[in-house]
Amino acid sequence: MLAKVRFGPAGLPHPARSKGTVAGIEYCRRIGLGAMEVEFVHGVNMGQEAARQAGAAAKSQDVLLSCHAPYYINLCAKERAKRQASIGRIVDSARAAFWLSASPVVIHSGFYLGRSSEECSGEVFAAYEACLEQMRKLKIEGVALGAELTGRKSAYGSLEEIVALAEHFGLENVVPVIDFAHYHARHKRLATKQDYLEILDFVERRLGGDAGKNFHCHFSGIEAGKAGERRHLPVSCQSPPFAPLAQVWVENGWGGRLICESPLLENDAFALQEIYLKAACAR
Ligand SMILES: [Zn+2]
Numbered sequence: 671m672l673a674k675v676r677f678g679p680a681g682l683p684h685p686a687r688s689k690g691t692v693a694g695i696e697y698c699r700r701i702g703l704g705a706m707e708v709e710f711v712h713g714v715n716m717g718q719e720a721a722r723q724a725g726a727a728a729k730s731q732d733v734l735l736s737c738h739a740p741y742y743i744n745l746c747a748k749e750r751a752k753r754q755a756s757i758g759r760i761v762d763s764a765r766a767a768f769w770l771s772a773s774p775v776v777i778h779s780g781f782y783l784g785r786s787s788e789e790c791s792g793e794v795f796a797a798y799e800a801c802l803e804q805m806r807k808l809k810i811e812g813v814a815l816g817a818e819l820t821g822r823k824s825a826y827g828s829l830e831e832i833v834a835l836a837e838h839f840g841l842e843n844v845v846p847v848i849d850f851a852h853y854h855a856r857h858k859r860l861a862t863k864q865d866y867l868e869i870l871d872f873v874e875r876r877l878g879g880d881a882g883k884n885f886h887c888h889f890s891g892i893e894a895g896k897a898g899e900r901r902h903l904p905v906s907c908q909s910p911p912f913a914p915l916a917q918v919w920v921e922n923g924w925g926g927r928l929i930c931e932s933p934l935l936e937n938d939a940f941a942l943q944e945i946y947l948k949a950a951c952a953r
Contacts, residue, residue, distance in 0.1 A: 674925030677943040678705030683936035691724040699731040707929045708737045714762040721769035735772035739763040744780035745797035746790035761804045767813045774816030776847050779826040790826055802843055815844045821852035821899025833876050848887045855894035860910035866918045885926035902931050905938045912942050916949040
């Protein structure tokens with residue numbers, strides 16, 4: 671049985687926190703994790719040489735890397751200068767991802783600021799187009815943008831919105847990054863296999879079977895209120911439950927990567943991997 675889903679932490683595992691990206695990659699491999707997301711959430715602070723070194727380490731350790739673009743991004747900001755600065759931050763992240771051989775670059779697209787989805791979509795789609803255009807000019811290849819499903823109802827990034835972006839630009843350019851904790855907080859409380867199956871079916875219907883071959887997702891526990899996400903929690907603490915999702919993946923042959931965003935990072939990534947392997951081995 672070959673495990674089709676890899677697991678890893680969002681950012682450096684705790685024991686490597688002060689030691690840098692290469693140490694983080696090596697630690698992930700040592701404890702049996704095959705993925706890691708490099709966090710640029712407070713800015714892209716990695717030069718070419720360090721990124722290429724980390725990319726080489728990831729290759730030799732067989733750890734697949736992805737990146738998370740800065741939080742300070744709003745592709746549907748009302749001011750053009752803010753949209754341009756956001757595009758710049760995404761392109762900077764994509765360039766670092768290229769040096770790292772990492773993909774996708776996960777993005778929180780922006781905030782409605784009191785407008786409807788339709789009113790914001792024009793700006794958001796134009797901004798993704800501008801990012802891809804600049805990436806082509808810079809010869810950044812093999813890096814997809816990952817439109818994340820966002821947890822707050824005030825943020826652009828519903829399931830429909832991120833799938834529409836991937837549908838428009840193609841999976842080689844934009845992939846939907848489903849954060850199941852965010853879905854749980856924003857759309858519908860996840861509890862059963864059927865709840866997860868509805869999401870997988872929706873994605874496959876719109877994007878085709880390839881969307882399930884190399885999907886990228888986030889998972890954690892979550893505290894949710896009326897406005898959606900409040901904060902991420904350890905996976906053991908509160909829903910959504912992971913076992914039904916693991917079963918649905920195995921039964922439908924889905925493969926890809928799960929990045930764990932719980933405060934327990936690598937520990938919870940490992941715990942989720944155990945649940946997945948149990949489901950996979952039971953087949
Ligand atoms: Zn995110």
